[in-house]
Amino acid sequence: MKAKFLLLLTVFFFQFLDAQSARQELITEVCACFDNIPEETGFKVENLKECFDFTKDKYKSLMEKIVVQEIDTSDIGSKTSYEVGYDYGKKLFNEVQKPLIETCDSYYRFVKELKNVLVSNSIKGVTQSKLEDLQEAYTNGNASPDEILLVGINELFIGHHDSALQLFQNCLKKKSNHLMANFFLALTYDLKSEYELAVQSYNSIINQGIEPITSVAILFKEAALLDKN
Known part of the structure; x- marks a missing residue:
């Protein structure tokens, strides 16, 4: 029995080392993709x-090594192979953010640029006339949380960080669990270089575990932590 236990322990140990090596190689491959x-x-x-x-x-053999070790140490229950693959893909994506952002300059620059792209994409297609109507509704106290959010995103887009912050805070006064208002509040703190508050706000989003916004918050939080330090 003791010999069998030691054998299993040895197998697990080498699987672990293999998986760790595969993780690092995967990080290197992802970084190379951004470098190119x-x-x-x-x-x-x-x-x-x-x-x-x-x-x-090019990722498949690495993923196999990682997933084998993960499955051997996890209870996958009644999940289908697709669900297992999706769960571990998402888990791995989140796990590699910190080392990638810390060690891969091109990926760090991508995440920094992504923040501004996300803001501009969120306001894309909204006409100036519509924004003026929303602003008027907000001024008159008739705007819904979603409408206040949109006005805030526009303020953020044009670089009015303080007014954007106030708008997101007012949106949250009307609806405290408004996920996107919480997210853009965190992003505004981030863009204002108030990294401590940004990280706290990103963590509150991450703790909710709602995808895909959780994964985006993890990206931005890790970059904010690097900027903070």
Whole structure:
């Protein structure tokens, strides 16, 4: 019995080392993907999906090593193979953010740029006339939380951080659990270089565990922690 236990322990130990090595190699591959993005094209949101596509052939063998160790040490219950793959892909994505942001300059720059891209994309398609109507409704006290949010995002987009912050806070007074208001509040603190408050706000979003916003909050939080230090 003792010999069997030692054998299992040895197998687990080498699986663990293999998985750790595979994780590091995966981080290196993802970083190389971002390094290879031409400067003239700039970073795009699509780069995130492209560089984290764990179904690619070059990632598959690494993923197998990582997932084998994870499955051997986890209770997967009645999950299907697809659910297991999705769960571990998401878990791994979140796990590698800290080392990637700390060690990969191109990825760090991508995350920094992504913050501004997210703001501009969130206001895209909203006409100036619509924004003026929303602003008037807010001034008159008739705006809904979602409408206040939109006015706040526009203020953030044009660089009025303080007024954006106030708008998001007012939105949360009307609806304290408004996920996107909480997210943009965190992002505003971040863009104002108030990293301590940004990290606290990102953590409150992460604790809710609602995807995909949780994964985005993890990205931004890790970058904010690096900036803070």
